[in-house]
Amino acid sequence: MSGEEAPAQQQTPEEQKQDAQQNEEAKQEQSKPAAEAPAEKEVEEEVFTYRSLVLSGYGGYDKVKLQVKKGMPSPKTGEVVVRVKACGLNFADLLGRQGLYDRLPSPPVTPGMECSGLVEAVGEDVTDRKVGDKVIVLSRSGMWQEVVAVAASHTFLMPEGMTFEEAAAIPVNYITAYMMLFDFGNLRPNQSVLIHMAAGGVGVAATQLCKTVKDVTIFGTSSASKHEAISAMGVTHPIDYRTRDYVDEIRKISPKGLDIVLDPLGGSDTHKAFNLLRPMGKLITYGAANVLTGQRKNLIALAKTWYNQFSINAMSLMHANKAVCGYNLGYLDSEFEMITDVVAKLLDLFKQGKIKPKVDSTWHFEQVGDAMRRMQERNNIGKVILLPEPKKEEPKTEEAKKEEVKKDEAKKEEN
Numbered sequence: 048m049s050g051e052e053a054p055a056q057q058q059t060p061e062e063q064k065q066d067a068q069q070n071e072e073a074k075q076e077q078s079k080p081a082a083e084a085p086a087e088k089e090v091e092e093e094v095f096t097y098r099s100l101v102l103s104g105y106g107g108y109d110k111v112k113l114q115v116k117k118g119m120p121s122p123k124t125g126e127v128v129v130r131v132k133a134c135g136l137n138f139a140d141l142l143g144r145q146g147l148y149d150r151l152p153s154p155p156v157t158p159g160m161e162c163s164g165l166v167e168a169v170g171e172d173v174t175d176r177k178v179g180d181k182v183i184v185l186s187r188s189g190m191w192q193e194v195v196a197v198a199a200s201h202t203f204l205m206p207e208g209m210t211f212e213e214a215a216a217i218p219v220n221y222i223t224a225y226m227m228l229f230d231f232g233n234l235r236p237n238q239s240v241l242i243h244m245a246a247g248g249v250g251v252a253a254t255q256l257c258k259t260v261k262d263v264t265i266f267g268t269s270s271a272s273k274h275e276a277i278s279a280m281g282v283t284h285p286i287d288y289r290t291r292d293y294v295d296e297i298r299k300i301s302p303k304g305l306d307i308v309l310d311p312l313g314g315s316d317t318h319k320a321f322n323l324l325r326p327m328g329k330l331i332t333y334g335a336a337n338v339l340t341g342q343r344k345n346l347i348a349l350a351k352t353w354y355n356q357f358s359i360n361a362m363s364l365m366h367a368n369k370a371v372c373g374y375n376l377g378y379l380d381s382e383f384e385m386i387t388d389v390v391a392k393l394l395d396l397f398k399q400g401k402i403k404p405k406v407d408s409t410w411h412f413e414q415v416g417d418a419m420r421r422m423q424e425r426n427n428i429g430k431v432i433l434l435p436e437p438k439k440e441e442p443k444t445e446e447a448k449k450e451e452v453k454k455d456e457a458k459k460e461e462n
């Protein structure tokens with residue numbers, strides 16, 4: 048597949064100019080005399096192409112473009128090359144697309160913090176990975192492509208019975224949920240926990256991990272349509288935060304408050320979280336989902352969340368008998384021993400059948416906009432997965448054609 052076969056995306060005049068220049072260069076390359084042709088091995092390496100998703104600039108769904116890159120990545124010392132089979136989509140990728148995630152380098156950049164796949168080549172000094180190993184990968188960015196070169200220490204062997212889709216759903220969601228509940232939260236039997244976004248990636252992981260401890264009461268917020276699903280996964284009290292005041296609902300059931308509140312929302316919700324804690328309770332704040340309100344950056348939502356940020360002085364904290372913790376996996380990237388230890392525990396729980404990633408849906412790279420839309424429009428239950436392999440063309444029914452026209456029109460209107 049060539050770059051030209053990638054799905055039509057809206058391009059800026061600047062991008063069109065760049066494309067035209069690249070095509071011209073490609074033509075000139077093809078018409079070079081044989082004497083100038085590179086050695087056979089070089090040709091072989093040069094013709095290797097792979098699909099990669101690239102964030103071309105900040106903005107809407109169309110800013111993530113499918114590109115074809117040239118040249119097989121080769122592993123440096125301590126690295127492996129992985130043939131990627133599945134990648135995870137995270138909330139941070141939605142923020143990153145809008146320029147709101149500071150751990151993602153500036154565009155043009157390939158996003159993606161996690162994937163799974165097969166080791167295809169091993170660099171010098173790598174003794175614990177071999178060609179053919181099935182691995183889970185965690186990285187700061189760059190995983191949304193068909194092949195990646197990564198430090199072997201950032202890979203973890205997949206256990207028997209785990210699918211590539213499940214494996215790609217493990218790192219970000221489960222490490223985050225585990226470290227918050229057990230390292231900061233010190234979750235114990237008979238305690239109570241509030242999990243916001245309970246039907247999402249981290250939410251499902253946190254619910255499953257709470258269920259590994261005896262008699263934990265789980266309050267979970269989500270859209271009403273997801274309540275049946277989150278109850279089935281173990282949420283004791285599902286709350287529709289869109290039509291109810293979740294603080295009132297929790298107080299009715301648990302007047303004394305909660306032992307642990309996980310806060311992925313930020314702004315005024317962090318204050319609510321702190322007030323919902325009982326003495327000796329712990330607030331773990333780990334996100335600012337409230338800043339995301341649409342396809343593009345919303346300065347009003349940003350300002351509101353920033354203005355309502357929670358702060359407390361040491362004396363008030365002491366008198367309240369509460370703990371406030373902040374968690375960000377993106378800033379733990381130099382703590383690989385710590386992460387490796389947590390992943391080992393998670394894979395053990397998987398082997399025992401105590402946790403199992405819930406895959407909401409899978410999307411091929413060319414459908415990345417629709418995958419992002421699914422999460423951003425609050426429709427996912429569990430993890431949204433991206434697949435590098437091209438989507439197989441199926442003969443279109445009349446119904447599908449009409450649906451496509453409708454979708455295109457909706458997209459045009461949005462733009």
Ligand SMILES: NC(=O)c1ccc[n+]([C@@H]2O[C@H](COP(=O)([O-])OP(=O)(O)OC[C@H]3O[C@@H](n4cnc5c(N)ncnc54)[C@H](OP(=O)(O)O)[C@@H]3O)[C@@H](O)[C@H]2O)c1
Nearest residue numbers: 137138244247248249269270311333334336374375376425
């Ligand atoms: N600090 C860290 O290291 C870390 C790591 C991973 C994730 N996180 C944070 O954890 C949260 C969940 O992340 P995730 O990747 O697992 O995503 P996710 O929960 O799968 O996100 C999508 C779901 O969140 C809910 N939601 C609530 N507010 C939303 C909003 N403003 N826009 C869109 N959806 C919203 C929607 O479901 P309902 O409306 O039905 O609830 C939606 O289906 C995010 O805040 C993320 O930044 C932090």
